[in-house]
Every structure is written in structure tokens, then in C-alpha cells.
Amino acid sequence: MKAFCFDVFGTVVDWRTGIARAAEGFFSRHGLGQYDPQGFADAWRQLYQPAMQACRSGKRPYTRLDVLHRENLEATLAGYGIDIGALQPGELEALNSAWHWLDPWPDVVSGLARLKRQYIIAPASNGNIALMVDMAKRAQLPWDAILGAEVTQAYKPSPQAYTRMADILAVAPAEICMVAAHNNDLSAARQCGLSTAFVARPTEHGPGQATDLEPSEDWDIVARDFNDLADQAGC
Amino acid sequence: MKAFCFDVFGTVVDWRTGIARAAEGFFSRHGLGQYDPQGFADAWRQLYQPAMQACRSGKRPYTRLDVLHRENLEATLAGYGIDIGALQPGELEALNSAWHWLDPWPDVVSGLARLKRQYIIAPASNGNIALMVDMAKRAQLPWDAILGAEVTQAYKPSPQAYTRMADILAVAPAEICMVAAHNNDLSAARQCGLSTAFVARPTEHGPGQATDLEPSEDWDIVARDFNDLADQAGC
Structure with missing residues (x-):
């Protein structure tokens, strides 16, 4: 193994809590306290896969996630009946940037610091570079590179998304371990020859989460958290 | 200012000393002690600009620097009359990888660590990502991203090379300070609206260096070394 590459939203950071906190502030500033901020986070996130699918299918060229998030935010607010034309300039941008300032799960910084001593560590996220850099600087994520x-x-x-990463790092696919809390991400990585590590994040989607509570395949590593991952990687 | 982006070969690392050291080892293993390793480093480096020019002009698609270095290495060895067909497998690759393991100038690590506290720091090098990551891990260069x-x-x-960097970081060009020991790099950056910082490296090309000893324009910052740069940036 030469590198550990990480899914970020859900695996490294708790996006739902962070987005809900930002939404709560936004709602309270606009007298919209009747709305559930967690539900808003879920509704915004629900447009994430369809937006990327347009790029994956070739219907749309690659478009960075900050732009997709912004389009999805406007659609979500419109779905709530909120008149975005009445907002102050900069307010949408500020709410959209909440994705840049998400908190990591408590084991992340210590686990990454240990893995970094022996391996290349990098995000393999759908998030764009500026988003990942802002997040890393605030949360002290010690990435070697932003992939x-x-x-x-x-x-x-x-x-x-997986094969080009191996090509860029100039390593064999199996020398990269893809780390994710999502079985479908690992399944796609394995099909490209990457090694795989599953770390469950059972509250990513809130207290009633029903998906990705268990590994769905015999992943190369199944770890409780990033410190357990570092233990199993011999760091 | 939001980010400091750095030229690397010459500005961050002493490529000539590192390449000469690798060449010296190679020559001594092959009974070629009559050759001057510094001269070999210069000859190899001399093919750097023409190789990139083929990509810049569109004659050739973007090709990563590890590949160009390897082609240039073979041409340089051939120019020395060395039969590369007689070498053991892996020897050319090992010599080529010397660019991954160059030493930084003595002020670099401390200066970067200070700048990183307040700004995004990233290489803006012609070197490819794997090369930059290997170099950074060995030399402890605390980059926030590899650009x-x-x-x-x-x-x-x-x-x-300059405008896309600003676009990727989602900042105005003037919010990036391009740091280089080479006036022509800064001149191109300034034409794209970037801020500029000149740090002279008067022995990059050896004791008889005649170029880039002084700033050729009124760059925004002129610093003695990276610690002076951090001082002037208020870090």
C-alpha cells in the first residue's frame, strides 16, 4: 500500500450536522423558524447525486461541486417557497459555503496524522479543490495533496475517478486504499482494482440511519474509525 | 492576499546539487568518473524548456514532467555516449526519480510553516503531482494542496498556468502571490494579474550564476528568503 484516499462527505466530515447548523442560522435570521434544519440539509443533499449524474452521463461537462451545490441550494429554497430574489446579495453564497466549513468526526485528525507518517493521504472526494482546501485548513486535515x-x-x-487517481500518483490501483463509509463507493473502487477500507459512520444521516451500517462485501479493511484504520495499517 | 503559490525547481529546492549528487552515484557505479556531475545536471536541465515548449505550443498534448524528464535523461546520456541499452532495468527510472528527492533551501520549511498559518500555500510548479508529493513528504513541505x-x-x-490556478482556488488573480526566483515567471504571472514575490537564489545555477541575481521589475515583494517573505507577509 502506498496511499490512502478518502471519501470526505460522510466519511471524514459530518455534513448533515454542519449544514443543518448553517440552515438554522439562515432560518432564524429570516423568521423561518418553522422549518426543520436537518430536513433542509437532507433535502439539499438529495439533489447531489442527480446533479453529478448530469456530468457523469456527459449531458453536461464537468462542473465543480460549488456550482452544483449553489444550483441545488436555489432549487431547495424554492421548494420551501422561499423567495431567493428577496435575499441580500452574498447570503446565498455564504450559505452555500457551509460545505467548506464542516467538522470532521472526532477520530479523523489523529487517525490521519498517524497514517500520514507512512502513506500518502489525500481526499478522493467529489468536492472541488477550493472546498477541500478551506475545509482542511479549518479542520487541520493534514492531506499530502488534494485529489x-x-x-x-x-x-x-x-x-x-479511481483509475486516474492511480495514474496521477504513479502507483498500481491496488496500492491505493479507498476509504469510505459508503459501500457503493468501495464497490466502484474495487472494480477498478483499488484496495478498500470501510469505516461505518452510523449517524451520517441522523439517528434513524438505515444504510451503510455494515460492510456489504469482504472489504480489505473494516475499521471502527480512523484510529482503528491506522492501527490496522501498522501506523 | 489569500494564497502564496510557489515555483519549485530553483525557488524551493536546489535541483542542481541534488541532480548532480544522483549523477555522481550513477557515474561512479558505471566507471564513468571522468564526467562532471554538475555539468551533467546542467545538460539534463537544458532540455527542460524545449520539452515543455512542445506541449505549450500544442505540438504535443500536455505530458507530465516525469515523462519529459525521462526522455531528456535518455537524450542526455546518449549525448555523453553512454549506451542506455546496456543499463540494468530500473536504473534509468531510479536516476529519473532524483527530481522527486531534491533538498529544499535551508529557509524553506520554516518560512512555509509560518506562511501556512495565515495563507493557502501551494506549489505552482511545472512538476507533476506525484513528483511534488514525494518531494513534500521527504522534505516536510507543508503544502495545503498540490497545484x-x-x-x-x-x-x-x-x-x-496562472489564470486557472486563481479559478481553481476561487480567488481573484491579485489575491494570489506568485513566489519565484525567476523574473520571467513573475513577469508572466503579473501579466495575468497575480501579485508577485521575488526571492533570489543566487547559487541555483552554481557559483558562476549570472541570471536572476536581482529583481528585473518592481515586484510587489522582494525577499531575501522565505522567512523574510513570511516577515513581510505579516506572519
């Missing part, structure tokens, strides 16, 4: 969709010009789970 | 030619798909001093 992911903007570098490979491909959104996971497209095969190019 | 440069492989990310922008453009070799400096092409304008796209």
Missing part, C-alpha cells in the same frame, strides 16, 4: 473530482475531472463512482 | 501543471494542464509561463 478528487476536480483533478480527475470525473465524479465518483465513475471508473475514471 | 501546478498537472492540475491546470498548462506549463508556465503559459497564461493558463
Whole structure:
């Protein structure tokens, strides 16, 4: 193994809590306290896969996630009946940037620091470079490089998102361990020859989460958290 | 200012000393002690600009620097009358990888660590991502991201090498300070609207260096070394 590459939203950071917190502030500033911020986070996130699918299918060229998030935010607010034309300039941008300032799960920084001593560590996220850099600087994520969709010009789970990463790092696919809390991400990575590590994040989607509670295949590593991952990697 | 982006070969690392050391080992293993390793480093480096020019002009698609270095190495060895067909497998690759393991100038690590506290720091090098990652891990260069030619798909001093970097970081060009020991790099960056910082490296080309000893224009910052740069940036 030469490198550990990480899914980020859900695996490294708790996007739902962070987006809900930003939405709560937005709602309270606009007298919209009747709305559930967690539900808003879920509704916004629900447009994530369809937006990327347009790029994956070739209907639309690669478009960075900040732009997709912004389009999805406007659609979500419109779905809530909120008149975005009445908002102050900059408010949508500020809410959209909440994805840049998400908190990592508590085991992340220590686990990554240990893995970094022996391996290349990098995000393999659908998030764009500026988003990943902002997040990393605030949360002290010690990445060796920012990889992911903007570098490979491909959104996971497209095969190019994994194969180009190996090509760029000049390693064999199996020398990269893809780390994710999502079985479908690992399944796509394995089909491209990458090694795989599953770390369950059982509250990513809130207390009632029903998906990705268990590994769905015999992944190369199944770890409780990033410190357990570092243990199993011999760091 | 939001980000400091750095030229690497010459500005961050002492490529000539590192390449000469690798060449010296190679020569001594092959009974070629009559050759001057510094001269070999210069001869190899001399093919650097013409090789990139083929990509810049569109005669050839973007090709990563590890590949260009390898082609240039074979041409340089052939120019020395060395039969590369007689070498053991892996020897050319090992010599080529010397570019991954260059030493930084003594002020670099401390200066970068200070700048990183307040700004995004990234290489804006013609070197490819794997090369930059290997170098950074060995030399402890605390980059926030690896930018440069492989990310922008453009070799400096092409304008796209600078403008795409600003686009990727989602900042105005003037919010990036391009740091280089080479006036022509800064001149191209300034034409794209970037801020500029000159740090002289008067022995990059050896004791008889005649170029880039002084700033050729009124760059925004002129610093003695990276610690002076951090001082002037208020870090």
C-alpha cells in the first residue's frame, strides 16, 4: 500500500450536522423558524447525486461541486417557497459555503496524522479543490495533496475517478486504499482494482440511519474509525 | 492576499546539487568518473524548456514532467555516449526519480510553516503531482494542496498556468502571490494579474550564476528568503 484516499462527505466530515447548523442560522435570521434544519440539509443533499449524474452521463461537462451545490441550494429554497430574489446579495453564497466549513468526526485528525507518517493521504472526494482546501485548513486535515473530482475531472463512482487517481500518483490501483463509509463507493473502487477500507459512520444521516451500517462485501479493511484504520495499517 | 503559490525547481529546492549528487552515484557505479556531475545536471536541465515548449505550443498534448524528464535523461546520456541499452532495468527510472528527492533551501520549511498559518500555500510548479508529493513528504513541505501543471494542464509561463490556478482556488488573480526566483515567471504571472514575490537564489545555477541575481521589475515583494517573505507577509 502506498496511499490512502478518502471519501470526505460522510466519511471524514459530518455534513448533515454542519449544514443543518448553517440552515438554522439562515432560518432564524429570516423568521423561518418553522422549518426543520436537518430536513433542509437532507433535502439539499438529495439533489447531489442527480446533479453529478448530469456530468457523469456527459449531458453536461464537468462542473465543480460549488456550482452544483449553489444550483441545488436555489432549487431547495424554492421548494420551501422561499423567495431567493428577496435575499441580500452574498447570503446565498455564504450559505452555500457551509460545505467548506464542516467538522470532521472526532477520530479523523489523529487517525490521519498517524497514517500520514507512512502513506500518502489525500481526499478522493467529489468536492472541488477550493472546498477541500478551506475545509482542511479549518479542520487541520493534514492531506499530502488534494485529489478528487476536480483533478480527475470525473465524479465518483465513475471508473475514471479511481483509475486516474492511480495514474496521477504513479502507483498500481491496488496500492491505493479507498476509504469510505459508503459501500457503493468501495464497490466502484474495487472494480477498478483499488484496495478498500470501510469505516461505518452510523449517524451520517441522523439517528434513524438505515444504510451503510455494515460492510456489504469482504472489504480489505473494516475499521471502527480512523484510529482503528491506522492501527490496522501498522501506523 | 489569500494564497502564496510557489515555483519549485530553483525557488524551493536546489535541483542542481541534488541532480548532480544522483549523477555522481550513477557515474561512479558505471566507471564513468571522468564526467562532471554538475555539468551533467546542467545538460539534463537544458532540455527542460524545449520539452515543455512542445506541449505549450500544442505540438504535443500536455505530458507530465516525469515523462519529459525521462526522455531528456535518455537524450542526455546518449549525448555523453553512454549506451542506455546496456543499463540494468530500473536504473534509468531510479536516476529519473532524483527530481522527486531534491533538498529544499535551508529557509524553506520554516518560512512555509509560518506562511501556512495565515495563507493557502501551494506549489505552482511545472512538476507533476506525484513528483511534488514525494518531494513534500521527504522534505516536510507543508503544502495545503498540490497545484501546478498537472492540475491546470498548462506549463508556465503559459497564461493558463496562472489564470486557472486563481479559478481553481476561487480567488481573484491579485489575491494570489506568485513566489519565484525567476523574473520571467513573475513577469508572466503579473501579466495575468497575480501579485508577485521575488526571492533570489543566487547559487541555483552554481557559483558562476549570472541570471536572476536581482529583481528585473518592481515586484510587489522582494525577499531575501522565505522567512523574510513570511516577515513581510505579516506572519
